Amino acid sequence: MRILVTGGAGFIGSHLIDRLMAQGHEVICLDNFYTGHKRNILKWMDHPYFELIRHDITEPIRLEVDQVYHLACPASPVHYQFNPVKTVKTNVMGTLNMLGLAKRVKARFLLASTSEVYGDPEIHPQTEEYRGNVNPIGIRSCYDEGKRIAETLAFDYHRQNDVDIRVARIFNTYGPRMLENDGRVVSNLVVQALKNMPMTVYGDGSQTRSFCYVSDLVEGLMRLMNGEQIGPVNLGNPDEYTILELAEAVRHLVNPQAEIKFAPLPQDDPRRRRPDITRAKTWLGWEPTLPLSEGLKLTVEDFRQRLQQPQPTTYS
Ligand code: NAD
Ligand code: UDP
Ligand code: UDP
Numbered sequence: 001m002r003i004l005v006t007g008g009a010g011f012i013g014s015h016l017i018d019r020l021m022a023q024g025h026e027v028i029c030l031d032n033f034y035t036g037h038k039r040n041i042l043k044w045m046d047h048p049y050f051e052l053i054r055h056d057i058t059e060p061i062r063l064e065v066d067q068v069y070h071l072a073c074p075a076s077p078v079h080y081q082f083n084p085v086k087t088v089k090t091n092v093m094g095t096l097n098m099l100g101l102a103k104r105v106k107a108r109f110l111l112a113s114t115s116e117v118y119g120d121p122e123i124h125p126q127t128e129e130y131r132g133n134v135n136p137i138g139i140r141s142c143y144d145e146g147k148r149i150a151e152t153l154a155f156d157y158h159r160q161n162d163v164d165i166r167v168a169r170i171f172n173t174y175g176p177r178m179l180e181n182d183g184r185v186v187s188n189l190v191v192q193a194l195k196n197m198p199m200t201v202y203g204d205g206s207q208t209r210s211f212c213y214v215s216d217l218v219e220g221l222m223r224l225m226n227g228e229q230i231g232p233v234n235l236g237n238p239d240e241y242t243i244l245e246l247a248e249a250v251r252h253l254v255n256p257q258a259e260i261k262f263a264p265l266p267q268d269d270p271r272r273r274r275p276d277i278t279r280a281k282t283w284l285g286w287e288p289t290l291p292l293s294e295g296l297k298l299t300v301e302d303f304r305q306r307l308q309q310p311q312p313t314t315y316s
Pocket of ligand 2: 059060061062063096097098099100101102103104
């Protein structure tokens with residue numbers, strides 16, 4: 001098949017491309033390199049089945065493909081809040097363009113949505129029926145509401161234009177290739193511990209998240225794309241940790257001397273988050289296989305190697 005991956009030079013997208021290429025598909029990677037990097041896809045650059053297009057999805061583009069994995073959108077609060085209007089444009093105009101493309105060429109379309117559509121959830125764990133508790137005017141809204149309208153667009157293109165959609169609600173995912181300056185909690189804590197800098201815990205660290213290793217997540221995305229259910233489907237690891245527990249785990253693994261420094265909790269930071277993955281289990285036969293302790297080791301190893309290397313300057 002010929003498969004388009006938007007945001008393919010990013011963290012999850014590049015791992016997905018590795019799997020698709022290994023299966024022998026033709027892959028087109030579309031990315032504007034806002035948070036993505038060529039080094040993530042460097043190994044495929046000379047492959048005859050791989051094509052990289054530098055393009056911003058807020059502009060239309062015509063391509064002929066069989067499937068679209070639509071991942072383009074900055075995912076870290078630091079990056080999506082840097083230019084919130086652009087984040088809205090990417091989610092609204094970008095998703096509209098990619099759905100328009102899928103409609104024209106009759107491609108199956110998978111949206112990478114997020115657990116953020118549940119906002120600061122009042123029910124726990126979160127099922128797909130829960131409609132969420134999102135602040136429409138806060139600093140996270142450009143992303144949360146952006147993804148909610150992206151889901152609305154996907155379902156409306158499905159009902160109105162028969163576009164064959166899949167909607168994944170991805171929960172916190174981590175692993176190799178996260179940016180050093182990504183700003184999300186796993187990469188921050190690992191980088192800080194490796195550099196012997198204070199590890200920043202926001203608030204008192206009692207808020208929870210459930211962390212899924214990237215290879216497990218990618219397997220879930222591919223099963224959803226190639227299965228019969230349109231979703232939405234929660235994809236994430238139901239093992240829930242407080243942020244302080246995560247910091248302790250990273251400290252234990254990387255640098256028992258590292259100091260933990262408490263910093264203010266950002267506005268609208270969700271208190272608890274954990275996926276109910278009953279749908280993913282029954283519809284896709286999917287559940288995560290890698291526990292946090294194992295995934296953290298692989299992530300730490302990747303950061304350790306990258307931090308030892310001089311920063312690349314020849315490509316973005
Ligand atoms: P990432 O920031 O590493 O990847 C996003 C990619 O999209 C980058 O390569 C970036 O350059 C590209 N991009 C951004 N705006 C673009 C635009 N306007 N045009 C073209 N390309 C653009 O993030 P990630 O963690 O790999 O997340 C991928 C997708 O999964 C995102 O849609 C994100 O919302 C979703 N998601 C991720 C997580 C997570 O924990 N990683 C959780 C929930 C949802
Ligand atoms: N679009 C695109 N590539 C395509 C087909 C459409 O980028 O191959 C864009 C198109 O420019 C439009 C959007 O997707 O902005 C929605 O397309 P649709 O055909 O649904 O709506 P219309 O063009 O009729 O407004
Ligand atoms: N967090 C933290 N220290 C950091 C970065 C984040 O304590 O250096 C907290 C953050 O306040 C949130 C949790 O870790 O409660 C997860 O944050 P992240 O940005 O990774 O993802 P999201 O909030 O989008 O789930």
